[in-house]
Amino acid sequence: MALIVQKYGGTSVANPDRIANVANRVVKGWRQGNKMVVVLSAMAGETDRLIKLGRELADYPDPRELDVLMATGEQVTVALFSIYLKAQGIPATSLLSHQARIYTDRAYGKARIVGIDTARIREELKKGRIVTVAGFQGVDEVGDITTLGRGGSDTTAVAIAAALKADLCEIYTDVEGVYTTDPRICPKARKLDKISYDEMLEMASLGAKVLEIRSVGFAKRYGVPLCVRTSFNDHPGTLVMQEDKDMEDILVSGVTYSKNDARVTISQLPDRPGIASRIFNKIAEGNIVVDMIIQNTSQDGRADITFTVPKADLKNTLDIVQPLVAELGGGQITSDEHIAKVSIVGVGMRNNAGVAARMFSSLAAENINIMMISTSEIKVSCIIDEKYTELAVRTLHDAFHLEQARPRKELT
Amino acid sequence: MALIVQKYGGTSVANPDRIANVANRVVKGWRQGNKMVVVLSAMAGETDRLIKLGRELADYPDPRELDVLMATGEQVTVALFSIYLKAQGIPATSLLSHQARIYTDRAYGKARIVGIDTARIREELKKGRIVTVAGFQGVDEVGDITTLGRGGSDTTAVAIAAALKADLCEIYTDVEGVYTTDPRICPKARKLDKISYDEMLEMASLGAKVLEIRSVGFAKRYGVPLCVRTSFNDHPGTLVMQEDKDMEDILVSGVTYSKNDARVTISQLPDRPGIASRIFNKIAEGNIVVDMIIQNTSQDGRADITFTVPKADLKNTLDIVQPLVAELGGGQITSDEHIAKVSIVGVGMRNNAGVAARMFSSLAAENINIMMISTSEIKVSCIIDEKYTELAVRTLHDAFHLEQARPRKELT
Numbered sequence: 001m002a003l004i005v006q007k008y009g010g011t012s013v014a015n016p017d018r019i020a021n022v023a024n025r026v027v028k029g030w031r032q033g034n035k036m037v038v039v040l041s042a043m044a045g046e047t048d049r050l051i052k053l054g055r056e057l058a059d060y061p062d063p064r065e066l067d068v069l070m071a072t073g074e075q076v077t078v079a080l081f082s083i084y085l086k087a088q089g090i091p092a093t094s095l096l097s098h099q100a101r102i103y104t105d106r107a108y109g110k111a112r113i114v115g116i117d118t119a120r121i122r123e124e125l126k127k128g129r130i131v132t133v134a135g136f137q138g139v140d141e142v143g144d145i146t147t148l149g150r151g152g153s154d155t156t157a158v159a160i161a162a163a164l165k166a167d168l169c170e171i172y173t174d175v176e177g178v179y180t181t182d183p184r185i186c187p188k189a190r191k192l193d194k195i196s197y198d199e200m201l202e203m204a205s206l207g208a209k210v211l212e213i214r215s216v217g218f219a220k221r222y223g224v225p226l227c228v229r230t231s232f233n234d235h236p237g238t239l240v241m242q243e244d245k246d247m248e249d250i251l252v253s254g255v256t257y258s259k260n261d262a263r264v265t266i267s268q269l270p271d272r273p274g275i276a277s278r279i280f281n282k283i284a285e286g287n288i289v290v291d292m293i294i295q296n297t298s299q300d301g302r303a304d305i306t307f308t309v310p311k312a313d314l315k316n317t318l319d320i321v322q323p324l325v326a327e328l329g330g331g332q333i334t335s336d337e338h339i340a341k342v343s344i345v346g347v348g349m350r351n352n353a354g355v356a357a358r359m360f361s362s363l364a365a366e367n368i369n370i371m372m373i374s375t376s377e378i379k380v381s382c383i384i385d386e387k388y389t390e391l392a393v394r395t396l397h398d399a400f401h402l403e404q405a406r407p408r409k410e411l412t
Numbered sequence: 413m414a415l416i417v418q419k420y421g422g423t424s425v426a427n428p429d430r431i432a433n434v435a436n437r438v439v440k441g442w443r444q445g446n447k448m449v450v451v452l453s454a455m456a457g458e459t460d461r462l463i464k465l466g467r468e469l470a471d472y473p474d475p476r477e478l479d480v481l482m483a484t485g486e487q488v489t490v491a492l493f494s495i496y497l498k499a500q501g502i503p504a505t506s507l508l509s510h511q512a513r514i515y516t517d518r519a520y521g522k523a524r525i526v527g528i529d530t531a532r533i534r535e536e537l538k539k540g541r542i543v544t545v546a547g548f549q550g551v552d553e554v555g556d557i558t559t560l561g562r563g564g565s566d567t568t569a570v571a572i573a574a575a576l577k578a579d580l581c582e583i584y585t586d587v588e589g590v591y592t593t594d595p596r597i598c599p600k601a602r603k604l605d606k607i608s609y610d611e612m613l614e615m616a617s618l619g620a621k622v623l624e625i626r627s628v629g630f631a632k633r634y635g636v637p638l639c640v641r642t643s644f645n646d647h648p649g650t651l652v653m654q655e656d657k658d659m660e661d662i663l664v665s666g667v668t669y670s671k672n673d674a675r676v677t678i679s680q681l682p683d684r685p686g687i688a689s690r691i692f693n694k695i696a697e698g699n700i701v702v703d704m705i706i707q708n709t710s711q712d713g714r715a716d717i718t719f720t721v722p723k724a725d726l727k728n729t730l731d732i733v734q735p736l737v738a739e740l741g742g743g744q745i746t747s748d749e750h751i752a753k754v755s756i757v758g759v760g761m762r763n764n765a766g767v768a769a770r771m772f773s774s775l776a777a778e779n780i781n782i783m784m785i786s787t788s789e790i791k792v793s794c795i796i797d798e799k800y801t802e803l804a805v806r807t808l809h810d811a812f813h814l815e816q817a818r819p820r821k822e823l824t
Contacts, residue, residue, distance in 0.1 A: 016465065016468035016469050019469065020469060050488070053428065053488070053492060054491070054492065054495050056428035057428050057431065057432060057492055057495045057496040057499065058495050058496060058498070058499030059499070060499070061495040061499070062494065062495050062498040062499070064505075065491045065492075065494040065495045065498065065506055066491070066495065068487060068490065068491035068494075068506050068508070069487075069488060069491035069492065069495070071487070072484035072487050072488050072491075075480060075481075075483070075484050075487070076462070076465070076481060076484050078480065079466070079477045079478070079480040079481035079484075080465060080466065080469050080477075080481065082474065082477040082480075083466050083469045083470050083473040083474050083477045083478065083481070084469040084470060086470070086474035086477065087469065087470030087471070087472070087473070087474070093476075094477055094480050096480070096557070098510050098555055099554075099555050099556065120554075142511075142532075143510055143511050144511065145508070
């Protein structure tokens with residue numbers, strides 16, 4: 001008998017039929033004697049419908065009220081889910097965030113969970129009930145509704161699992177697990193049986209959409225064993241867990257890509273101390289997250305700076321940078337939205353030189369030019385021309401033999 | 413400067429345009445320096461949509477979970493309303509029942525308000541904000557969501573007005589006020605400027621749909637001045653208030669009708685003590701409300717009992733009565749769904765004999781047979797054949813000169 005937290009995403013609960021389907025799956029676990037807590041997202045499409053309604057009344061809906069609006073999506077799902085269970089004679093109860101006592105800060109639209117008082121959930125579990133909790137939402141210290149941002153239901157599930165010290169947190173999504181890369185562009189992509197928290201964190205931040213990144217951070221911090229799987233069949237999925245010896249033997253676990261960035265180059269900037277800091281401070285004040293930065297010193301005492309920002313922030317970035325560069329007596333500003341970031345991730349590369357080199361040479365062999373590079377202990381990312389994205393992903397997948405379950409650790 | 417509670421029904425907030433419209437009306441009152449609390453219903457059609465969703469998962473959705481589902485309707489409206497106000501730069505805040513602290517018992521689907529802690533509402537008003545409260549819903553002592561039943565938003569508004577000791581509670585609906593009778597069947601129907609709580613209570617319970625009956629009871633108990641009006645124009649509406657001298661001068665204030673009842677007759681019952689009590693106790697145990705009862709003693713020591721029940725409960729009633737009558741050694745059971753109840757209401761009739769007599773003779777003059785009669789201090793109701801309903805209403809409206817603003821009190 002285990003305590004299991006399960007989370008089902010929007011496509012798994014897209015309509016009453018699917019809700020019934022998912023509920024039957026939960027009942028199976030419950031009949032085996034497990035205590036079940038189920039976190040649900042809004043029905044697929046519902047969040048967009050609500051945002052559209054809000055936009056009919058304001059171009060930029062007030063964030064506090066938008067959260068009140070959006071929170072209804074998950075409320076509908078948990079009610080329908082519990083209605084179905086109870087109609088089958090299964091003891092069940094739905095809990096909203098003020099009942100499940102999921103406390104957050106007041107950052108509407110992107111609130112962070114600051115604590116969960118599990119007394120009510122435990123009380124309902126003790127009564128033998130299947131407890132269904134509305135994902136994606138919390139309450140602040142005065143009981144006002146907040147939401148955690150897109151993908152927030154994953155975080156809700158992991159936070160509840162951590163607070164309850166659950167034996168397992170299963171994240172049900174529309175893919176069967178975590179893949180070595182995106183199967184839509186690389187047919188050889190292989191589902192991983194397990195992956196470390198750190199690799200999953202890198203993969204989530206580098207474009208793999210399977211898990212919301214904060215939920216992985218949470219799982220890592222509290223050591224919650226996560227399982228990513230699909231509600232459409234009984235395949236076992238991928239376990240996200242503490243790094244083990246097996247994992248270190250694998251050089252590269254996955255290849256990711258992202259087309260969400262744009263590149264900005266400021267050329268011929270005066271090359272004196274403090275210039276870069278002034279530019280990036282101004283950008284940060286605009287709440288824009290800069291990812292990679294490269295600075296070259298040119299011969300005549302002037303420097304070029306190149307950096308990437310989210311595509312959605314490109315216009316804002318240029319609006320901030322243009323007057324500043326004029327003021328600094330610098331140079332030309334160019335930008336490029338047609339770039340992509342491809343990355344390789346693996347805890348095994350920590351102790352292995354030559355991984356980055358193999359990445360670069362593989363791309364070079366396909367005539368793919370690398371514009372920027374950034375690395376961490378367990379990943380290497382390259383910015384390339386967007387049109388080569390799919391080719392680059394397949395090339396790297398081949399280069400590191402990711403189609404094999406246990407590729408040799410040594411470079412060959 | 414006054415403290416005003418306004419309630420807008422579903423047709424007034426049926427879509428974003430109408431929500432903006434209503435919000436502008438509220439702002440007018442706020443700009444005049446009034447403190448404004450606004451209670452909103454779900455957008456017209458939304459409650460039905462949600463119930464339909466629930467019914468896709470269970471024939472009889474669990475009442476607790478159905479309330480969680482339904483409560484989202486008003487939550488959407490208050491969020492949209494506040495989004496619009498804030499986009500106009502007007503300070504506003506939405507409050508759900510756990511925030512507005514509207515406490516109820518646990519009778520899901522028909523909960524009763526047991527108390528309101530107005531601290532949060534007062535705090536928001538003190539900040540100069542327009543406070544929008546989700547109608548129709550409350551929370552029980554552990555914070556679980558309850559709903560007050562159809563029309564419950566009227567009750568929410570009146571209860572908040574009572575708790576805040578508001579100067580006025582305005583109920584905005586799709587009609588311009590309380591009419592002498594239904595204008596759809598009697599073109600001479602006239603809007604009343606004012607009406608007493610007691611008359612309004614009788615009219616609400618006798619079929620007038622303009623106000624939810626519990627809200628009128630609440631208003632009477634706490635002396636909340638109620639105003640019924642429409643959000644589609646600026647006409648003054650009808651004031652529901654303590655009885656005054658003017659009202660007593662008016663013999664009959666309104667004519668109502670209802671087609672919701674069915675008649676059951678049990679004939680040839682043994683006429684001995686305790687028989688009627690056994691029958692009506694059994695029916696009451698089935699949670700069925702009996703309205704009128706008539707008993708005739710026939711010559712051979714056997715009696716006939718006739719009574720009315722809601723049409724929706726007729727089948728249940730017959731299922732309860734049939735075995736019981738067999739057991740009691742009685743008689744024949746017949747029923748009739750094609751009946752209507754027409755009523756006249758007025759505080760003036762308290763001190764005037766002859767009102768009922770005029771009602772009966774007016775109906776007789778049109779050859780309308782009266783099957784059953786019931787009276788109270790301020791109303792007379794007759795059961796007639798359903799097909800005469802409209803004729804009866806128009807006849808009575810004429811007989812008591814209700815088309816005139818101040819009909820002569822004396823019988824003529």
